[in-house]
Amino acid sequence: MNADLELDCRGMICPRPVIELARHVEDVPPGGVVAVVADDAAAAYDVPAWCRMRGHEYVGSDHAEDGVARYLVRRTAPPGR
Amino acid sequence: MSTPPGTYLDTASSEPLHPAARAVLDQALERGYADPRRLHGDARSARLLLDNAREATAQALGVRPDEVSFTPSGTHAVHLGVLGLVAGQARQGDRLVASAVEHSAVMHAGQWHAARGGTFETVPVDEVGRVRLDALDAATPTVLCLQSANHEVGTLQPVSDVAATSGAPLFMDACGSAGRLPLPDGWAAAAASAHKWGGPAGVGVLLVRKGVRWRNPFPGDDRVDERTTGMENVPAALAAAAALQAVVADRDEVNARQAALVDRLRAGLARIPDTQVVGDPADRLPHLLTCSFLYVDGEAIVSELDRRGFAVASGSACTASTLEPSHVLAAMGALTHGNLRISLARETPAAEVDRLLEVLPEIVRRIREDAGL
Known part of the structure; x- marks a missing residue:
C-alpha cells in the first residue's frame, strides 16, 4: 500500500515509534496514510492501540523492502488530538 | 547509592513473608530436616510436619488433603498440572487450549507439549482481559487452561461457568488469587504459589481433584506423595501453610x-x-x-x-x-x-x-x- 508519509523508526525502541507517529500524523492531509517502519516488537500492538485511543484508523501492516514491519495509519481524527 | 526504606507495591510478584510464616519456619527448621520417608523418629517428626502442612493447606483452600502436593515452585506446579492432565487424557486427544492471557508458565507448558507433537492453541480475550466464551466453545479442547485471575491486570476469569459447560478437564492457574479469594469450582487440577500469599519462595502447591485422570508427565520418584519428585522442603511447606491460614482468616x-x-x-x-x-x-x-x-x-x-x-x-x-x-x-x-x-x-x-x-x-x-x- 502507498503511504503519503513514511516514518523510518528502525532501531527505535518503545515508545519512540508511537511518539514519532503522534508527531507526524498531521503532516498528511485528512484521509492520508502514514506508514511507521519499526523493528521494535511492541509497535505491532502499540500502533493499533494508539489509533483506537486517538480515533485514527489502523489500516494494517505489511513489510518494507528490507523486510522490516510497516504499520499503516489513516489520519481520520480531527486536528489537535 | 543507597535507597531509603520504601513503599513496596509489587506484592503480585512476591509478597513479604507473613509473620505467621516466620514464626513457624523457625520452629520447623529445628524439627523438619529429616527425610519424611524414613522409619526413625526424626523422619516421623518431619513426616508429621509435612502431613500437618498438607492438612492445613487443604483446609484453607477447601480441598481434600490427598489432593494437595507440594512442589518446588508455582511454576513447577503449573507444569505438572497442565502436562499431567494432558498425559491423563492421552487416549482422548492431544489438544491443549489456553486463554491468551495465561501466565508464561502455562504458555511454556503448552509450547513444550507442542514441541512433542501435541497441539497447543490460545483463545482470545476481550478488552478487560476476560476469556471470550464464544471462542472457547469453538476450540474443542482435550484439556483447557484458565487462570482464576489474571496476574497482570487482575481480571477474574469465569472458571466455574466455563467448567460447567466444557466437557474437557480444566487446569486452573490459581497463583494470582490463592489465599486472597476462595477457589472457584469446577477445575480438575490447579496450581498455587506460596510466595504470592506471604509464604516462603520455593513452595508451590499442585492440586489434583480426587478421581481425575492425571499422570506424571515427567520422570517419577519414590516419595510419600507420588505426584512430587525430590525431597519436600518440609519447613517451608509448613510455613507456607501457616501463612495461608492467616491470610484466609483475615x-x-x-x-x-x-x-x-x-x-x-x-x-x-x-x-x-x-x-x-x-x-x-x-x-x-x-x-x-x-x-x-x-x-x-x-x-x-x-x-x-x-x-x-x-x-x-x-x-x-x-x-x-x-x-x-x-x-x-x-x-x-x-x-x-x-x-x-x-x-x-x-x-x-x-x-x-x-x-x-x-x-x-x-x-x-x-x-x-x-x-x-
Whole structure:
C-alpha cells in the first residue's frame, strides 16, 4: 500500500515509534496514510492501540523492502488530538 | 547509592513473608530436616510436619488433603498440572487450549507439549482481559487452561461457568488469587504459589481433584506423595501453610481495605492525561491495578518511582527480561509501553497511595516532556 508519509523508526525502541507517529500524523492531509517502519516488537500492538485511543484508523501492516514491519495509519481524527 | 526504606507495591510478584510464616519456619527448621520417608523418629517428626502442612493447606483452600502436593515452585506446579492432565487424557486427544492471557508458565507448558507433537492453541480475550466464551466453545479442547485471575491486570476469569459447560478437564492457574479469594469450582487440577500469599519462595502447591485422570508427565520418584519428585522442603511447606491460614482468616477485612485503595488509585490515575487503566474495574483481584501511560518509557517510570521509594513492576518490553512486550496487554489490545502494575501489601497505608498519586503526574509529565512532547 502507498503511504503519503513514511516514518523510518528502525532501531527505535518503545515508545519512540508511537511518539514519532503522534508527531507526524498531521503532516498528511485528512484521509492520508502514514506508514511507521519499526523493528521494535511492541509497535505491532502499540500502533493499533494508539489509533483506537486517538480515533485514527489502523489500516494494517505489511513489510518494507528490507523486510522490516510497516504499520499503516489513516489520519481520520480531527486536528489537535 | 543507597535507597531509603520504601513503599513496596509489587506484592503480585512476591509478597513479604507473613509473620505467621516466620514464626513457624523457625520452629520447623529445628524439627523438619529429616527425610519424611524414613522409619526413625526424626523422619516421623518431619513426616508429621509435612502431613500437618498438607492438612492445613487443604483446609484453607477447601480441598481434600490427598489432593494437595507440594512442589518446588508455582511454576513447577503449573507444569505438572497442565502436562499431567494432558498425559491423563492421552487416549482422548492431544489438544491443549489456553486463554491468551495465561501466565508464561502455562504458555511454556503448552509450547513444550507442542514441541512433542501435541497441539497447543490460545483463545482470545476481550478488552478487560476476560476469556471470550464464544471462542472457547469453538476450540474443542482435550484439556483447557484458565487462570482464576489474571496476574497482570487482575481480571477474574469465569472458571466455574466455563467448567460447567466444557466437557474437557480444566487446569486452573490459581497463583494470582490463592489465599486472597476462595477457589472457584469446577477445575480438575490447579496450581498455587506460596510466595504470592506471604509464604516462603520455593513452595508451590499442585492440586489434583480426587478421581481425575492425571499422570506424571515427567520422570517419577519414590516419595510419600507420588505426584512430587525430590525431597519436600518440609519447613517451608509448613510455613507456607501457616501463612495461608492467616491470610484466609483475615482476607475479608484486608480485601475490603485493599479494594477501596485500588478504587482510589483508579480514580487518581484516571486524572492523569492519556492514561489507560486496564482490567475489569469491578470483577477483579482486590490488591492490584495496572495502567499504561501513553508515550512513556516503562523503564524510565519504574526507575523514577524507585528513586522516590516506590517499588512497582511493569509489563513493558523495555523493563522485561525479554524484548517482547507483555502478551497479556497485547492480547487485550492495550498499550504495552509505559506500563505499571501497582500491587498493594497487606499493610499499605492510604497515605502511601496518596503520595504515589501525588508524585506520578509530575513524573509522567516530565518523561513526556523529555521525549519532546
